[in-house]
Every structure is written in C-alpha cells, then in structure tokens.
Amino acid sequence: MEVRARAPGKIILAGEHAVVHGSTAVAAAIDLYTYVTVRFPSDSGNDDMLKLLLKDMALEFSWPIHRIKEVLPNFSNPNPLEPISCSPESVTLVASLVEEQNIPEAKIALASGLSAFLWLYTAIQGYKPATVIVTSELPLGSGLGSSAAYCVSIAGALLSLSRCVSLDCSHQGWFIFGESELELVNKWAFQGEKIIHGKPSGIDNTVSTYGNMIKFKSGDLTCIKSNMPLKMLITNTRVGRNTKALVAGVSERTVRHPDAMKAVFSAVDSISKEMATIIQSPATDDISITAKEEKLEELMEMNQGLLQCMGVSHVSIETILRTTLKYKLYSKLTGAGGGGCVLTLLPALLSGTVVDQVIAELDLCGFQCLIAGIGGRGIEICFSSSS
Numbered sequence: 001m002e003v004r005a006r007a008p009g010k011i012i013l014a015g016e017h018a019v020v021h022g023s024t025a026v027a028a029a030i031d032l033y034t035y036v037t038v039r040f041p042s043d044s045g046n047d048d049m050l051k052l053l054l055k056d057m058a059l060e061f062s063w064p065i066h067r068i069k070e071v072l073p074n075f076s077n078p079n080p081l082e083p084i085s086c087s088p089e090s091v092t093l094v095a096s097l098v099e100e101q102n103i104p105e106a107k108i109a110l111a112s113g114l115s116a117f118l119w120l121y122t123a124i125q126g127y128k129p130a131t132v133i134v135t136s137e138l139p140l141g142s143g144l145g146s147s148a149a150y151c152v153s154i155a156g157a158l159l160s161l162s163r164c165v166s167l168d169c170s171h172q173g174w175f176i177f178g179e180s181e182l183e184l185v186n187k188w189a190f191q192g193e194k195i196i197h198g199k200p201s202g203i204d205n206t207v208s209t210y211g212n213m214i215k216f217k218s219g220d221l222t223c224i225k226s227n228m229p230l231k232m233l234i235t236n237t238r239v240g241r242n243t244k245a246l247v248a249g250v251s252e253r254t255v256r257h258p259d260a261m262k263a264v265f266s267a268v269d270s271i272s273k274e275m276a277t278i279i280q281s282p283a284t285d286d287i288s289i290t291a292k293e294e295k296l297e298e299l300m301e302m303n304q305g306l307l308q309c310m311g312v313s314h315v316s317i318e319t320i321l322r323t324t325l326k327y328k329l330y331s332k333l334t335g336a337g338g339g340g341c342v343l344t345l346l347p348a349l350l351s352g353t354v355v356d357q358v359i360a361e362l363d364l365c366g367f368q369c370l371i372a373g374i375g376g377r378g379i380e381i382c383f384s385s386s387s
C-alpha cells in the first residue's frame, strides 16, 4: 500500500507580512502542486531506514531508524489526532540529524525542509521505516508557498496512513479529506511551517489545505466566492530569498518603529478587507467588472507601497513594476518578497497581444512568466496498492 498526496501552492493577493502581525490577508490556491508519496517497507524492501527522495533535484537522504530513536527518544508514542507543538529543543535535535546528511552547499536552504520532514514524520508515524518521494511543480523559495505545499502534502500523506484516521483505501483516484481530517492536516502542517518560516501566520498552510480563495486573520479563515474573472500573471524574478529571514527583518523593523509599523499594518488590514469585498461584490457586465478591476489595481499598488515601507521589495521587483506599468498594468510582490514572484492583474478585456508583449519584455529581462489557475482545490490524496 502506498499513498500519494498533492497540495497546491498559493498567491497572496494582499496582506503578506502584515498577516504575521495580525492584519487581514487574502490568498488563493494555484494549480501548481507538490506531490508526496509514502511507501512502507513491504513494498520498497527498505527495512530499517527512513528515506527521503527529492526527485526533482535527484537528491536522496536516509536515516537509520535506530539513529532517529537515539536522537529523538521522546517521539516513541505519537498520537496523530493530537498535534504537538515543535519545541525549540526538538527542532535542534532534528537539525542535528539533518547535519549528518551530505547536503550540497548550493542546496543548503533545503536543511530546514529536511528538518520539517523528519519532525513531522517521527511525530506522526514514530519510528516506522519508509520511503518518501517528493516532487513539485512549484519553484522553491519564490513566494508561491512551496514550503506550505510541502508540509501540507507530507502531513496529509502521513495522516492518511495512520490507523487513527479511517479512510476508504479502495477509493479510486484523487479524493478530499473530511472536515476533521483537513483541520488535523492544517495543524500538523503549521508545525512544519514553523520549522521553515520561524514565525508563520498560518495563511499558506491554510490555503494549501483548504484550497479556494480565503480571507485570513489571526488563524481564522473565511472562504471568498469570487464574482469576477480574476486573472493574474505571475512573474518570477528568479532572485532567491528566504522567507524566514524576511519575516524576521520585518519584525526587527517593527521593534525599531512600533508606532509607524502599527499604522502600516493597519492600512494593510483595510486594503485586504476592501479587496475581499470587491472580489465578492456582484458584477453583471463588462463596465462593472472593469470598475472593480480598477479598484483592485489601486489597492495592489497601495499594498506594494506598504510592502516597500516594510523593507521587503527588491530591485528586480521594482523592474517588473515599471515594466508592467508601461502597459498600464498594475503589480505587487507576492509572498515574502526580497525577490521571488510578482503578481500582475490582467483585466478581463485586455487583449492577448498586450499580454504577449508584456510577457516577451519580462522574458527579455531574464524573468520567468506563468499564468496559473487560481482558487482551485486544496490537499487531495490517492491510494494505490503498490508500485
């Protein structure tokens, strides 16, 4: 028996960073997924090892089960139905197991992802040998929530194999968990995100778990039903960055300038709420859709200005803003910034020729453009007998 889980990446339409400090944010799932397959030994022939295969990077990591027991003796009796919190001590211990692996210097950012995997695996499955295979359609460290999609798909696959969660294994094809399992997946994935992000708001794992478009504030989500065609161009600056460092940088700025930053976060809160209202408000004809799009563009521009105040923009992001503005198109960074991806609203009546022109110009600058479907499904799983 093996299980495959897939969880989507996301875009944040408004409110990144400020959401960590209690403001409202709006996010949507995108149709790019991370896939995690878990296979127990009877299928793989691997008796006493926990193996992690990162197939896209052709990397393989493995830990003898006895070594995991030695370093993490307190994970002996996991209860998947009661997510525990990842204490700093347990994260340090897990990191010491990761240090025993040979991670190529250029891929050192994977270390936190390996820690999150080991922590989630032992906390949910204990000391069971297994082979876990990960592939992803998402660029890593680019603001599209690869860390959350990775944690959600790992948590989902592991929980679906746990005896505490009863699922119909004979089900054919992809299927969605029930409400209580989704809540469990989300809680476990949040612990993984803590290991990768340091201080996550929880918006990324929540939208990756539940899918759709959501409004999120202090751990609470509200589903948003869009009443307009919402098309976004996603441009990857290809400038690598690390969410944990950027989130910490905003917190440091908040300590230095508490009153100013409070005002910034409050303005972002208003922007996100207004954006959610506009997206949901009825629009029956082209004129009302265009009017709504113009308001959204202005809100995106304002949110981008506030992200600059938080210190998370980047020259590559500014280049994209200027380039798209030449075509009267409005953009903002999405995710943690500092590089990563930028969103550009593509109005419903915009001609395909203009879209092609702007993409060609962004391509020439060395950026990578994609148009993803937004607001789709969250985590799904699929059982198969073996492979």
Ligand SMILES: Nc1ncnc2c1ncn2[C@@H]1O[C@H](COP(=O)(O)OP(=O)(O)O)[C@@H](O)[C@H]1O
Binding pocket: 034, 054, 109, 110, 111, 112, 113, 114, 134, 135, 136, 139, 140, 141, 142, 143, 144, 145, 146, 147, 148, 150, 196, 197, 241, 242, 243, 244, 335, 336
């Ligand atoms: N498919 C994956 N395989 C292994 N690690 C992953 C994968 N996806 C994400 N990660 C982990 O998450 C990190 C990127 O997370 P983060 O900096 O939050 O950026 P983002 O979530 O925007 O992609 C990677 O450096 C890695 O540690």
Ligand SMILES: C[C@@](O)(CCOP(=O)(O)O)CC(=O)O
Binding pocket: 015, 016, 017, 018, 019, 020, 142, 143, 144, 145, 146, 147, 197, 199, 200, 201, 202, 203, 204, 243, 247, 334, 335, 336, 337
């Ligand atoms: C900056 C932040 O708001 C979003 C980070 O998203 P990403 O990891 O850059 O995809 C952090 C968070 O909400 O946890």
Ligand SMILES: [Mg+2]
Binding pocket: 145, 146, 147, 148, 197, 204, 243
């Ligand atoms: Mg992330």
